[in-house]
Amino acid sequence: MNDFKYIGKSIGRIDGKEKITGAAKYVDDIDFGAGLLYAAIVESPHAHANIKKISTKKAEKIEGVIKVVTGAQFPFRFGLYMHDRYIFAQEKVRFVGEQVAAVIARDPKTALNAAKMVEVEYEVLDPILTVYDALGNMKDDSNKKFGHNPKKMIHPKLSEYTHVPWFFPQDNSNIAHFRKIRKGDLDGGFAQADHIFEDEYTVPRYAHCAIETHASVGLCDHSGRLTMWTASQSPHTQRHLFAEALAPLGFSHKDIRVITPYVGGGFGGKAGVSMEILAAALATTVRGHAVKVLWNRSQEFYNTYQRQGVHAKLKIGVKNDGTITALEQLLYWDAGAYVEYGANVVNAAGLSATGPYRIDNVKIDSVCVYTNLPPGGPYRGFGYSEFLFGLESHINEIAKKLKIDAVEFRLKNAIRGGDKLAYGAAMNPNGLEDCIKKVAKEIDWGKKRPIDPSLPHLAYGKGFSLFWKAPAMPPNASSSCFLKFNEDGSLNILLSGMEIGQGYFTVMAQIAAEVLSVPPHKIRCETPDTDRNPYEWQTVASHITWSCGNAVKKAAEDAREQIFDLVERALEMKREDLYLDSEAVKSKSDISFCLNFKDFIINGISKKDGSFRGGPILGRGMFMPEFTSALSDPETGQGGKPNVHYTVGAAAVDLQVDKETGKIKIHKIAFAVDAGVALNPDLVKGQITGGLLQGLATVLYEDMRFDDKGKLLNANFTDYKIPTTLDIPEEIVSIIVETPQMDGPYGARGVGEHTMIPAAPMVGNAVEDAIGIRIKSMPITAEKIALAMLKEK
Amino acid sequence: MTILSEFEYTRPKSLKEALKILAKEKGAIPLSGGTDIVPLLKDGRIVCTTIVDLKNIKRMDEIGLSRDKKYIVIGSLVTFSELIKSKLIQKHFPVLMEMAKTVASVAVRNRATLAGNICSAVPSMDSGSLLMALEANIHVESLKGKRVVSINKWFKAPRKTVLKRGEIVTSISLPLINKNKYAGAYLKLGRYQGEDLAQVSLTILSLPEKSYRIAFGAVSPIPIRASIIEKKFQGKDITEELLQEAKVCLEKIISPISDVRASEEYRMHMAKVMMERGLEVVKKRYHGEGPEYGVTHL
Amino acid sequence: MKNKISFILNGEKRQLEVGPQDTLLEVLRTKLGITSPKVGCDRGDCGACTILLNGDTVKSCLILANEIDGQEVTTLEGLMEHGILPIQEKMVEKNSFQCGYCTPGFLVSTHALLKKTPCPTKEEIKEGLAGNLCRCTGYTPIIDAIIDFTKKNS
Incomplete structure (x- = not known):
């Protein structure tokens, strides 16, 4: 084990004082001066309709209205992985709340009042609100007619849409992407089985509920420069999509600048581009004026990405000894009106829907289906939370039916380093078994709480779940970093990952600190500005510690090598003896030598003749995982290496159920994750505590409710409530397992999303353990439990 | 917004x-x-x-005893936080404090008033069942004069009361009960333990001579007193059989709806469960054994 | 019609013209440059806009600006008149925040809680903060910081 000074230590957060004092600025906190204009959006009241006519005259006449903008000015399709979206609806609206037009005015009130005066005439169409309605033909799997529904296409021009090469939209259907995995011999696998178990599970839609809503301000000056301030996880990706979507207006990337201050929570909801495109487009219509688009809480619910709903059909073959011989899993995703990002969730889930199990014979169909509900997209967990609810529930049921202990069953089938993944590549070395054993021990697995005779309405149960997740990224997703020293030896690091709360800045500072011997509190990481900070793909996929961490490490090493070069050149020191310690250059061969950074790092090293050598030290680093490829056989999914690595772990819960009220009280959760190397253990624990509650919320309380016309019924925090301080588990024990990720910075890999993934199945399993009832649809609310108990009576 | x-x-x-x-x-x-x-x-x-804005009107923010010492009078500007803190309330109506503690959260309770709650009259309101059980009187004033409305006649429909245009609620008075020889319990069902709207709320009072007052909130368009059940229980020991009878009876008294927060079926079921549990609590409290006031019961 | 209101903001006497529709939160953020109270839901559900009115916590999105005439308003900015508070130091130490957006609201609620109850129980802490929503931390690090802080106080 290396003896590190900063790595592996729970260093205090470097953004702490800014955030704790309220000094940290978010987009809506920035003062844009008296000239700022405000936009209000005209939204579709229908889930599915043709736009017959838009009349803006009345709105335009209102004093204070600067401009009314409709889709006619922006007939451009765009999207991250698939170009299926428009800036404003064109010809057709596809979900309730979709933007049809916008009013730009001097103040928000005028804009909102005028937006009501924009008259839109619709021809209302039948909304398609379920995947089964959208899929139409479910039978003709063999002759590729599965999903044919030519008369009810939400995107009639689907076949014309451009998309990444690893998506497979189906003609004459509402299927935007069909990820197939075929590994081994499925029929043979089922033939080997002593038992075959089938079941179906349903997961509804969820909202991210970052406390900061989406906010975006655009300024297009008269020179044609577009500056955007956005609350975003993806400044460079946004710049790219703005440039692409607005290219017909003559924008190049260099003309577009995206500035992202601190972001008030992301959870995937602020990845890619959603409403920000509106501010960008609107800014081009009122040159010289900044225009603000600020989502209110309702809009945050119905017009940003939502976590997609899924219906899972599972079939698993097992031998009497518990060996899994075959898995078939069909996942039908309700991806909503536009799938440009959501389709990649479907793809990621399809690649990994075996869960962290070693299964030789596999069939997975992960089908991305358009519906007339709001667009689905990335949400912490990226599809894994959704399919693991079914899979880990089903695994538990199978173990029970085979009378094998649920932990033993999982240990027997758990994937190991080197095992062949569903798409043919090898699994990375990992500590899954260690995680399982540690969690089982911590939760006192196998021992049940005794029933208290004075409280006969209470039942107790324990539930277990494994989890895994790989970053879902294009094979060429990259990170980069500039690092610049200041006169006093302090550092500013320029990067474009987002500090969305996870502690990324602190960990990046720790990496640079370790290489350069500068304490983290002397390092500032700068929030992204695409003009100044170098490229980052996105802050998503739990890849930023790993990917950007590598870039920062390289930048720090680059700076270190420059320092060594300089000292060698200016002072004729032996380079191989030089090392950095306590903000100074030292030498192994001359212990009296100590050159403090502050004495040369900007102004160079003076020579006897009064001249100087050197100059400002600037480091540069870049990382791209050159070993991945998303190309594979569309019919089998075999051939590529779409995922860089998986982070794995296990979790268990000890809870009580009130059999009459259905209310659940969580006594304890044990959670173990293999973080590779935890660069900052307290921050890993922070992810566990926070992610778990977000996961528990999805299983115990939340879900999005739509009426039969596709309108969201609970678009506020009163009805779509999130847990409060009074709704937290009594105890959470965080366990960090470390199997170093060889290509990660100091061995690290990501853990951010993983912490919410096992919450739902472990609760479902514990409830079943407590009351003997298997609930197969999320959420598992008090109401569902109580009514299920009533039915049993 | x-x-x-x-x-x-x-x-x-x-x-x-x-x-x-x-x-x-x-x-x-x-x-x-x-x-x-x-x-x-x-x-x-x-x-x-x-x-x-009524907040400059003097003396409407006070809690006190009426001159005849038969009522507690709560001014219409009294907030839920003030009710929780009030010694007078704690002494005479600790169950009112128990209810007030379930209203939203501290920062809302610092502002929201009891009078405002019954004027808004949303079905999920927290105070409705409690004021029904305490047989509150609403004191209303207009330029034409004053009138007193029994809480039984106050609510007309969701968000509708008998308050007319031009009228202001000046106070709410609560008749003191039997030298405080009673026990009460307020039960609120929410999805969350933290701030949430009521799916069902219930107030039960246990009075001398095996007499009860039972009132429900959020399970009918307006808060409702379960008088039929009160009569059934009057003077009797509440046996398992009597309780079951009361539960069946309850189905005819309340008319819960389904909405995004709960289904009709769950609300009906929980009204029964809560009645049973509430009776347990007041029984214990009546004998000085129950949980202290201000705790949650679900 | 606009009204001129006078009030104390963070210890300083201020006068301002406000419209009947202006909320206190809007006025603080857009007219007075006070940005620590945040807009999270704008209907009293999330607590990100929590401030002190005459020393008690309120949600500033639920108050009309006119209502503060003659009153005393204190925001997080005002609480730090003499520098960072010891409870803030403790919260930095305990990672009691992640994205930081809800943090000013939590601090104002915590300040009011500790003023009223210098050594609160865990339940009292939870109860005192139940009107502030946080989606990042899972609340435990916030509660732990307060427990740790008050332990040293008692």
């Missing part, structure tokens, strides 16, 4: 001045805590010409 409707704001210094404005202007509405009115204004769900 921006308030789009146009209106004026005024803060009269006396009740008379406030009543004059309300009498003169049809579209004027009184404001106390604002925790309900301000979101409604933002949503455009109420429109008014003038907001008449």
Whole structure:
């Protein structure tokens, strides 16, 4: 084990004082001066309709209205992985709340009042609100007619849409992407089985509920420069999509600048581009004026990405000894009106829907289906939370039916380093078994709480779940970093990952600190500005510690090598003896030598003749995982290496159920994750505590409710409530397992999303353990439990 | 969210001045805590010409004994936080404190008033069942004079009460009970233990001679007193059989609806469970054994 | 019609013209440059806009600006008149925040809680903060910081 000074230590957060004092600025906190204009959006009241006519005259006449903008000015399709979206609806609206037009005015009130005066005439169409309605033909799997529904296409021009090469939209259907995995011999696998178990599970839609809503301000000056301030996880990706979507207006990337201050929570909801495109487009219509688009809480619910709903059909073959011989899993995703990002969730889930199990014979169909509900997209967990609810529930049921202990069953089938993944590549070395054993021990697995005779309405149960997740990224997703020293030896690091709360800045500072011997509190990481900070793909996929961490490490090493070069050149020191310690250059061969950074790092090293050598030290680093490829056989999914690595772990819960009220009280959760190397253990624990509650919320309380016309019924925090301080588990024990990720910075890999993934199945399993009832649809609310108990009576 | 409707704001210094404005202007509405009115204004769900802020009116923020010492009088500007803190309330109506503690959260309770709660009269309101069980009287004043309305006659429909235009609730009075020889319990069902709206609420009082008062909230358009069940229980020991009978009876008394927060079926089921548990609590409390007031029972 | 209101903001006497529709939160953020109270839901559900009115916590999105005439308003900015508070130092130490957006609201609620109850129980802490929503931390690090802080106080 290396003896590190900063790595592996729970260093205090470097953004702490800014955030704790309220000094940290978010987009809506920035003062844009008296000239700022405000936009209000005209939204579709229908889930599915043709736009017959838009009349803006009345709105335009209102004093204070600067401009009314409709889709006619922006007939451009765009999207991250698939170009299926428009800036404003064109010809057709596809979900309730979709933007049809916008009013730009001097103040928000005028804009909102005028937006009501924009008259839109619709021809209302039948909304398609379920995947089964959208899929139409479910039978003709063999002759590729599965999903044919030519008369009810939400995107009639689907076949014309451009998309990444690893998506497979189906003609004459509402299927935007069909990820197939075929590994081994499925029929043979089922033939080997002593038992075959089938079941179906349903997961509804969820909202991210970052406390900061989406906010975006655009300024297009008269020179044609577009500056955007956005609350975003993806400044460079946004710049790219703005440039692409607005290219017909003559924008190049260099003309577009995206500035992202601190972001008030992301959870995937602020990845890619959603409403920000509106501010960008609107800014081009009122040159010289900044225009603000600020989502209110309702809009945050119905017009940003939502976590997609899924219906899972599972079939698993097992031998009497518990060996899994075959898995078939069909996942039908309700991806909503536009799938440009959501389709990649479907793809990621399809690649990994075996869960962290070693299964030789596999069939997975992960089908991305358009519906007339709001667009689905990335949400912490990226599809894994959704399919693991079914899979880990089903695994538990199978173990029970085979009378094998649920932990033993999982240990027997758990994937190991080197095992062949569903798409043919090898699994990375990992500590899954260690995680399982540690969690089982911590939760006192196998021992049940005794029933208290004075409280006969209470039942107790324990539930277990494994989890895994790989970053879902294009094979060429990259990170980069500039690092610049200041006169006093302090550092500013320029990067474009987002500090969305996870502690990324602190960990990046720790990496640079370790290489350069500068304490983290002397390092500032700068929030992204695409003009100044170098490229980052996105802050998503739990890849930023790993990917950007590598870039920062390289930048720090680059700076270190420059320092060594300089000292060698200016002072004729032996380079191989030089090392950095306590903000100074030292030498192994001359212990009296100590050159403090502050004495040369900007102004160079003076020579006897009064001249100087050197100059400002600037480091540069870049990382791209050159070993991945998303190309594979569309019919089998075999051939590529779409995922860089998986982070794995296990979790268990000890809870009580009130059999009459259905209310659940969580006594304890044990959670173990293999973080590779935890660069900052307290921050890993922070992810566990926070992610778990977000996961528990999805299983115990939340879900999005739509009426039969596709309108969201609970678009506020009163009805779509999130847990409060009074709704937290009594105890959470965080366990960090470390199997170093060889290509990660100091061995690290990501853990951010993983912490919410096992919450739902472990609760479902514990409830079943407590009351003997298997609930197969999320959420598992008090109401569902109580009514299920009533039915049993 | 921006308030789009146009209106004026005024803060009269006396009740008379406030009543004059309300009498003169049809579209004027009184404001106390604002925790309900301000979101409604933002949503455009109420429109008014003038907001008449009552908070400068003296003595309406007091809690005291009536002159005849038979009532506790709660001024209409008294907030839920003040009710929780009040020694007088703790002494005579600890169950009112128990209810007040379930209202939203501290920062809302610091602003929201009991009078405002019954004027908003949303079905999920927290105080309705409690005031029914305590047989509260609502004191109303207009330029034409004063009147007292029994809480039984106060509510007409969701968000509708007998309060007329031009009238202001000045106070709520609670008749003292039997030298405080009673026990009470307030039970609220929410999805969350933290701030949430009630799916079902229930107040039970246990009085001497095996007499009970039982009232429900959020399971009918307006809060409702379960008088039929009270009669069934009157003077009897509540056996398992009697309890089952009461549960069946309850199905005819309450009429819960399904909405995004709970289904009709669950609300009905929980009303029964809560009645049973509430009876347990008041039984214990009556004998000085129950949990201290102010705890949650679910 | 606009009204001129006088009030104390963070210890300083201020006068301002406000419209009947202006909320306190809007006025603080857009007219007075006070940005620590945040807009999270704008209907009293999330607590990100929590401030002190005459020393008690309120949600500033639920208050009309006119209502503060003659009153005393204190925001997080005002609480730090003499520098960072010891409870803030403790919260930095305990990672009691992640994205930081809800943090000013939590601090104002915590300040009011500790003023009223200098050594609160865990339940009292939870109860005192139940009107502030946080989606990042899972609340435990916030509660732990307060427990740790008050332990040293008692």
